[in-house]
Amino acid sequence: MHVALTGATGFLGLRLLRRLLGTHRSVTVLAHAGSGDAVHRISRFFELTGAPEPFVAELPGRLRVVETELEQPGLGLSRRAFQELADGLGAIWHSAGSINLEGDLPELRRTNVEGTRHVLELAAAGRHRPVLHHVSTAFVAGSRREGVAYEDELDDANGFENTYERSKYEAEVLIHAWSRQHRRPVVVLRPSILVTDLPPHPELPSHPLQVIERILRDARRAAGPGSPASDGAGSDGLHGAGLPHGRPRVRIVGHPHGRLNLMQVEHAAEVMVRLAGRTPSGGVDTYHVVHDRDVPVPTIVTLLERLVGLSIDLVATKPDDLSALEALVDFYPGLTAYLAHCRRFDDTRVRALFGPSAASRPVDLDYLLCGLLPRNPVPAGPSPTPTAAFPSARYA
Ligand SMILES: NC(=O)c1ccc[n+]([C@@H]2O[C@H](COP(=O)([O-])OP(=O)(O)OC[C@H]3O[C@@H](n4cnc5c(N)ncnc54)[C@H](OP(=O)(O)O)[C@@H]3O)[C@@H](O)[C@H]2O)c1
Incomplete structure (x- = not known):
């Protein structure tokens, strides 16, 4: 099953890629067009994080980079290239997005909502009906500051703290509509705030x-x-x-x-990839990928x-x-x-599947x-x- 990943150069995407390369011989990287040499950026991450030299040397042969424009219909590809891409995929990971909390809403919508729409179109077009693993955020829970946010909740009754949260919420709403319309499964992964103890470096994405x-x-x-x-x-x-x-x-x-819930990015990626190994229910399966202690x-x-x-x-x-x-x-x-x-994020589904191994340091x-x-x-x-x-x- 061939897998494609958006956002592979991002803070989370790099860790997802590391995990996916553990189980896949090659990965298609749907790179941000015009945003620099994706293979070079990815290789630097692996070098800086101590990956063995032979692993880094093999990366150009294991990554198939397709430059895409998330905001454009057909991801900015020709009709033929889009169809060929879609037909070659068994799974799509959508991690690309703008995390600019106070960004301009129309701009955030273009990247986070329209971008998701175009990734859904890719999933719809694929001959092998690729499963979509969509990276959302636990903060679609919005402005409700107390109580418990559950994995199956998705409403805007409390409003949002910022435009980013709203755009991610709207992307999830779109996913539910698509899943119903196409009778297709989607796995929605909702991490909390992702952190690392890897020191800052100018060649690594910020968190x-x-x-x-x-x-x-x-x-x-x-x-x-x-x-x-x-x-x-x-x-x-x-x-x-x-x-x-x-x-x-x-x-x-x-x-x-x-x-506040802060989760190690490396552990979040591990949990997400493990969740993706489950057989999806057929509808939208949503998981809170959060730390067990706030x-x-x-x-x-x-x-x-x-x-x-x-x-x-x-x-x-x-x-x-x-x-x-x-x-x-x-x-x-x-x-x-x-x-x-x-507030607290309930992650009963993840814990029911993985038990204590879902716990973080x-x-x-x-x-x-x-x-x-x-x-x-x-x-x-x-x-x-x-x-x-x-x-x-x-x-x-
Ligand atoms: N970081 C967190 O704490 C956190 C928490 C919860 C959820 N999330 C979600 O996790 C996902 C990944 O976040 P992250 O922390 O990895 O963010 P990030 O470090 O800012 O990375 C964003 C990724 O998306 C790509 N991207 C941005 N705009 C794009 C566009 N218009 N077209 C194509 N690609 C585009 C970027 O490519 P370039 O670098 O080449 O521009 C980069 O690879 C997002 O969906 C975010 O909402 C993150």
Whole structure:
């Protein structure tokens, strides 16, 4: 059964590709047209993560790259090339997408919703009725901040924290309609926030926490030296604890007992590929690919404080007298909103199938720091420089 993968150069896609190459002699990479040499980018990932040289050397022969335009009907291919591609496939993994949380909705719809429509058309056209494995997100659950989000839920009753969530929700709605219309199975995989302890490297894709860290760092720099200074611990004694004097203090709406689900990207890819090995039910099978323990919001706060050199106070409501720095941070409400989340993602289906083997290693402060800052924390200033010698052997 030949398999195609979209988004193979992405943070998650690279790990999915690694898993797929473990069981498939070759994989068709549906690469983002005009976005650079996919084989080179993929090879660099494997080199940097300690893959054996012979494995890397064989990659050009094992990857068949087809340049595609997700937003275009027929993926931007000629009718004939599209049909030939479709007929050669037994399975399609759709991991490509825009994860720009606060992106322009029409743009996000073009990539995440129309892109999914065109991948569904590819699945529909295939002579061998390829099964689609669609990478969604647990955050299609939207703005409901408390309670439990279940795998079979899909509604927009609570609205969404950001345009990204909405676009991913709409893509799932499309999938359900397609599956009903064509009587075809689709496996929907909903990971939570994906993280790694692999240190940042300019040749590797960023992950969401890296993006958040960069935004806060940029906001801090843009606010300039006039930002209000803090002299230590926050009002609950936690947020400023251990921080040097003189760090700007920001008040961010958040819940002191909030929690977020962060999952190791490598483990998420493993679970997803195992799930894909199951015989699909015939309709849409949706799985939450999440960690068995949530990370407390105060841990995320401490992480950001250490990385960005801020003192963060979680407050219940948005203050009226925002400082320049707070106004900049508030410019990304769809991102900071997650600090107010207390909900849990139910993953009964995954656990029922895999039992304890679905459990992940802990994601704690040290783990997260490893994936964000390879050296000692820098209080402020330019973004962290990657280490000269990338510790690839750790990730072999
Ligand atoms: N990262 C997370 O924490 C997370 C959590 C839950 C769900 N997800 C979902 O997981 C999937 C993969 O995310 P990721 O973290 O791997 O994102 P990523 O690192 O930003 O990678 C996105 C991938 O999609 C490709 N892509 C983007 N726009 C495209 C377009 N217009 N046409 C064709 N390809 C395009 C990119 O190719 P280029 O690099 O060549 O542009 C890249 O390979 C997404 O569907 C996302 O919604 C991610």
